[in-house]
Amino acid sequence: MMPWLERPWQQLNTSFKAGRFHHAQLLAGLQGVGKLALAQRLADAILCENSLELLACGQCKSCALIAAQTHPDKLLVSSEGATIGVDEIRAIADFIYHSAQQGGNKVVIVHQAHKMTHSAANALLKTLEEPNAKRFLILTCDDVAQLPATIVSRCAKSNIALQSEQQVRAWLTQQLGDYGELPWINLFISQPLKIKHWFETGQVEQINQLFHSIETLNHTTDLSQCVELLVKSPELVNEMGRFVQWRINQALYNGADFSKMTVTQQALADFIKDHQQIPGLNLHLALLKLFTALKQALQ
Ligand SMILES: [Zn+2]
Missing domain, CATH: 1.20.272 (Zinc Finger, Delta Prime; domain 3)
Incomplete structure (x- = not known):
């Protein structure tokens, strides 16, 4: 896990172990800071059959399905385009309504929830207003100001941010090897996954x-x-x-x-x-x- 995700994960884990983990989580932070990676980690742990902590065991049937990316009780909603439309959000209500195929929890990740259109956000609000046992929603968002306050107020919000430039540079070196001194790198140092993506592509x-x-x-x-x-x-x-x-x-x-x-x-x-x-x-x-x-x- 990226070292700067450790702290928000610890906080969420504390509430999970205490039985206070909210059914709707909002992970807020800049694009490229690792929100989706954290959301996936949370989702996998919620689905794991042996999770006493917010950590997947990697051994159970659920974890095997997750590793094969075929877990029927996990849904990722995201968009390569500029918006997430109402149909994609309505599919969440259907998904949540049907009983879990593995008999446990069901988890939906809405990645970059700020991309939701007005009607999509309204549809999501309905789902948020009717919490179901064993159903979890994890939203990631690059800019909370673009989300309706009615949605934000119904979620437990975690701010995902970097702790130090040194930490990021060490992580980048670990990921990319010697990436050289690039004059623009400081402008994007708070979005390390973005930098990594540019190198990889x-x-x-x-x-x-x-x-x-x-x-x-x-x-x-x-x-x-x-x-x-x-x-x-x-x-x-x-x-x-x-x-x-x-x-x-x-x-x-x-x-x-x-x-x-x-x-x-x-x-x-x-x-x-x-x-x-x-x-x-x-x-x-x-x-x-x-x-x-x-x-x-x-x-
Ligand atoms: Zn497991």
Whole structure:
């Protein structure tokens, strides 16, 4: 287990052993901090036939089914896309209603619950309002502010965060070997799984390229490659936003014109808002607009 998950796990384990473990758990923290790994660990322990603690034994029939990823009483709801819809959430009510095939507990994990649409959240609320014995819901959430307060208030909430940078760096070295000194790594140090993912998928090259383009940006820089990269890999748009923010801060620190940088700051805020809220946004144009604003400010 990632060392920073030990503390929240201990707290949950204490309530589990005392028989006070809440049927609805909310794990809140930044994307890439390990919430899903912890949720899986909790779910496996809840399903284990021998768990005196919040820890799966690895020996029983339930644990074997979990290892084979075929446990019929465990459901993971998640979405690669931007939203989790009402149908996926309604399936939870059906799942919970039917008796457990292994005769024990049933567990549902809703990963990145902040992605639920308004009607999906309402459907989940109904399920939360009618707790059933031996039924458990574990939600993970990158941003609790995006969850309806009515849902948050019905869950036991654990904040998942890192304890120290040193701990993360040691873990990254253990996972990745010598990963070298990357100039952007500090910007994502609180999201170590993200960094690991980039290394494992080879996306680290794109991140390097993106960072380098924005770091060295001035009014003559040709950013067409950067735009092309982002249009091809739109999942990196948020990272680009972080890099632009970092660049604005650097420029201000180095004495750039404050009012010019304020305009860029606004352009970045507008871009982020449009990117989140306008489906089918012309990303190419939106990026050009943002980069033009940045280039003008750095003139
Ligand atoms: Zn077991």
